[in-house]
Amino acid sequence: MGSAIRLQGLVRSYNGTRAVDGVDLEVLSGSILGLLGPNGAGKTTIVRVLSTLITPDAGTAEVGGFDVVRDAARVREIIGLTGQYASVDEKLTGRENLLLIARLLGLGRGGARRRADELLGQFHLLDAANRPVQTYSGGMRRRLDLAASLVGNPAILFLDEPTTGLDPRARRDLWSLVGELREQGTTVLLTTQYLDEADALADRIVVLDRGRIIAEGTSAELKERVGGRSLFVVVADTARLDDAAGAIAPIVGEHPQARDNTLSVAVTSSAVVPTVLRALDQAGIEVVELGLRTASLDDVFLALTGHAAEVTSETAEEGA
Amino acid sequence: MKSLDQTLALAWRSLVQVRRNPWELGDYSIQPILFLVLFLYVFGGAVAGSTEAYLPFVLPGVIAMNMLFVTVYVGHGLNTDLTRGVFDRFRALPIPRWAPLAGRILADLLKQALCIALLLIVGVLLGFRIETSVWEVLAMVALVLIFASAASWIMVLVGVLSRDPEHVQLFGFTALFPVTFVSTAFVPLETMPAVLQPFVQANPVSLLADASRALLSGGDALEPALWTLVWAAAIAVLFAPLSVWALNRRLARG
Ligand SMILES: Nc1ncnc2c1ncn2[C@@H]1O[C@H](COP(=O)(O)OP(=O)(O)O)[C@@H](O)[C@H]1O
Numbered sequence A: 001m002g003s004a005i006r007l008q009g010l011v012r013s014y015n016g017t018r019a020v021d022g023v024d025l026e027v028l029s030g031s032i033l034g035l036l037g038p039n040g041a042g043k044t045t046i047v048r049v050l051s052t053l054i055t056p057d058a059g060t061a062e063v064g065g066f067d068v069v070r071d072a073a074r075v076r077e078i079i080g081l082t083g084q085y086a087s088v089d090e091k092l093t094g095r096e097n098l099l100l101i102a103r104l105l106g107l108g109r110g111g112a113r114r115r116a117d118e119l120l121g122q123f124h125l126l127d128a129a130n131r132p133v134q135t136y137s138g139g140m141r142r143r144l145d146l147a148a149s150l151v152g153n154p155a156i157l158f159l160d161e162p163t164t165g166l167d168p169r170a171r172r173d174l175w176s177l178v179g180e181l182r183e184q185g186t187t188v189l190l191t192t193q194y195l196d197e198a199d200a201l202a203d204r205i206v207v208l209d210r211g212r213i214i215a216e217g218t219s220a221e222l223k224e225r226v227g228g229r230s231l232f233v234v235v236a237d238t239a240r241l242d243d244a245a246g247a248i249a250p251i252v253g254e255h256p257q258a259r260d261n262t263l264s265v266a267v268t269s270s271a272v273v274p275t276v277l278r279a280l281d282q283a284g285i286e287v288v289e290l291g292l293r294t295a296s297l298d299d300v301f302l303a304l305t306g307h308a309a310e311v312t313s314e315t316a317e318e319g320a
Numbered sequence B: 001m002k003s004l005d006q007t008l009a010l011a012w013r014s015l016v017q018v019r020r021n022p023w024e025l026g027d028y029s030i031q032p033i034l035f036l037v038l039f040l041y042v043f044g045g046a047v048a049g050s051t052e053a054y055l056p057f058v059l060p061g062v063i064a065m066n067m068l069f070v071t072v073y074v075g076h077g078l079n080t081d082l083t084r085g086v087f088d089r090f091r092a093l094p095i096p097r098w099a100p101l102a103g104r105i106l107a108d109l110l111k112q113a114l115c116i117a118l119l120l121i122v123g124v125l126l127g128f129r130i131e132t133s134v135w136e137v138l139a140m141v142a143l144v145l146i147f148a149s150a151a152s153w154i155m156v157l158v159g160v161l162s163r164d165p166e167h168v169q170l171f172g173f174t175a176l177f178p179v180t181f182v183s184t185a186f187v188p189l190e191t192m193p194a195v196l197q198p199f200v201q202a203n204p205v206s207l208l209a210d211a212s213r214a215l216l217s218g219g220d221a222l223e224p225a226l227w228t229l230v231w232a233a234a235i236a237v238l239f240a241p242l243s244v245w246a247l248n249r250r251l252a253r254g
């Protein structure tokens, strides 16, 4: 299998500030790459370079073997793009939006109609097909947007935060769709702020922070890097959280992270569990739940960057 | 051939949009009729002595004014596409870079032609009589369309430079009102103060209105028509490259 996407030393600045600061990246044909990073990490900038919307300041980017600057026209023939914000025409109906794209891609009248109906069905939009998009909900818009990027059956698909702003059900629908695309052999580069999303969908994950890659590998490999497991403790009284952390730290050799009433910390061996339990008991801290779990990507991010991944609740409509 | 189909598809889309844009639709239909009727019955007596005498004067003026107002939607639509990301979607498709703009301007010309036809029909219903040949009427339509396609490049620039579609409308209409009214579109040159007259005479709206009048009712059309064409060429030569440059700059930034 060849590589479908290749970035070498990519740099892109906005007004002198580097949004992407020397990124090397390779995505194998037919695989799914998850580009994971908090807001402002440079994910959208990378997607916009790859989809020929902006040019790199330095470095090279190839999509399907074509250079995004020199062979931009060839690149456009093989890609599909779903941007971070839905980019469908508000004044047209869902069907008209898809018809327009189909006609622009050179499908005839009948072919365009068939393709539009096929996608409307696939994305559960048939009932709303003849309504203007301005009456659509955020989730419906996102689905239409995605459908629009699939009209030409692209070999390589870019999905920029496809589930941001979606409700859990719509999110799961999208996940299963990405699964279907995988089966068809489509190469997908997907960006996300959701750690579980990269975990669930991507064959390989690249973690991006402030324009640089700080880690990459399979989700299992990344988890391995932080010891593979993490100990979590749920305390009954939030006020005692600090005390609990103080009791645990000397045993595991690291200060646990606190979130709500839960502490978590990477551990290398399960042998610490009884010791921790005893220490908490001695300190008189009531424990609701205590156990080991495979480290989440949240833990990975924390371990790699020293700061938590700030998952903001931006909605898909905000770009409108 | 393929790029022609693509341009036509984009033009189709601009036309379909109008259905769901009540303001825009109104500006192509109710508004020009309203202006014509209001000007005719409110100013007719004062300006020309009677509404019958004013109709042949004011009808070409309203056609010229409406043409300019309609061009604002070129900028408005372009800006909407730019700010809503639709333009990016087009740019990631294998279509010529100029196709979205060409589609929009083509659609604009169709809208313009329909507006002219509508105003001529309403004019005739109100008692207007065309005194010239079919060819002269067609020449008048062509002249208005040529000027419109030049003027729409100004609106492309406004569309590129504006923050949002509302600003396009605000800026477009604010700039067009004085240009339209300090002209011979609605009142004869002699009735205006002497200091204004040189501006009025040089104003392309005056020239276009004068030429249109002559092409519909007889008289010397050649001179104002030629000057209108000179204006159109000058505007196009200046604003087409400027607009494309500004657009590319905006797109390259991010
Ligand atoms: N058009 C732009 N103009 C100026 N700065 C920008 C622009 N787009 C992005 N940036 C900046 O570049 C950095 C990376 O942004 P982006 O690629 O959008 O990150 P992400 O998609 O990961 O949230 C951020 O600091 C952002 O503020």
Ligand SMILES: [Mg+2]
Pocket: A040, A043, A044, A045, A084, A160, A161
């Ligand atoms: Mg982004």
